[in-house]
Amino acid sequence: GAGVSQSPRYKVAKRGQDVALRCDPISGHVSLFWYQQALGQGPEFLTYFQNEAQLDKSGLPSDRFFAERPEGSVSTLKIQRTQQEDSAVYLCASSSRQGINEQFFGPGTRLTVL
Amino acid sequence: SQKIEQNSEALNIQEGKTATLTCNYTNYSPAYLQWYRQDPGRGPVFLLLIRENEKEKRKERLKVTFDTTLKQSLFHITASQPADSATYLCALDITGGSYIPTFGRGTSLIVHP
Numbered sequence: 001g002a003g004v005s006q007s008p009r010y011k012v013a014k015r016g017q018d019v020a021l022r023c024d025p026i027s028g029h030v031s032l033f034w035y036q037q038a039l040g041q042g043p044e045f046l047t048y049f050q051n052e053a054q055l056d057k058s059g060l061p062s063d064r065f066f067a068e069r070p071e072g073s074v075s076t077l078k079i080q081r082t083q084q085e086d087s088a089v090y091l092c093a094s095s096s097r098q099g100i101n102e103q104f105f106g107p108g109t110r111l112t113v114l
Numbered sequence: 115s116q117k118i119e120q121n122s123e124a125l126n127i128q129e130g131k132t133a134t135l136t137c138n139y140t141n142y143s144p145a146y147l148q149w150y151r152q153d154p155g156r157g158p159v160f161l162l163l164i165r166e167n168e169k170e171k172r173k174e175r176l177k178v179t180f181d182t183t184l185k186q187s188l189f190h191i192t193a194s195q196p197a198d199s200a201t202y203l204c205a206l207d208i209t210g211g212s213y214i215p216t217f218g219r220g221t222s223l224i225v226h227p
Binding site: 004031033035040041042043044045048056091093098099100101102103104105106107108 | 118145146148155156157158159160163165203205207213214215216217218219220
């Protein structure tokens, strides 16, 4: 079956622009995670959803970052007034149930802020 | 400070040899540890999960050990192949039982034919 998909794969934004990154998790997966990965680093946790509920947003670096999953499937990560330090790969992952499980990652969206 | 340490230097080995990657952590008592593989331009792919009460776990050519006294996990790939070349990430829960893993920076493995 289809894996986790993300769009766009690449995004170039001018500093100050707003961007929206989309994640389509595996159908039926309850848990959804967003991570930020800088070059040469591991993924860093941003936020976690269980169905439509955002249970943890402790990793969001500022109030310019906002995530939603209104119907418990597709999720959108929005970054307002982008800054150069927001340049990174944004990864989405889903897992089939709550708890300690294998995460299935999407290919990521590479965001470059000029 | 709390850390997850993976060797930042690439590991270069010859095809057919066993690759051993290390994940050390400090100040945590994780309930589990995971290993992922990441290829350039792709998201991580789950390989193995080992829980705190397990010493060793195997899957095909892969073996993971988990020493909670040494605060270390070793990841072995036996009979390595050039196709095993990738970055390998360890991830563990830093709060004991959390289902949100914290990732190390990964170690690059290069298997030479």
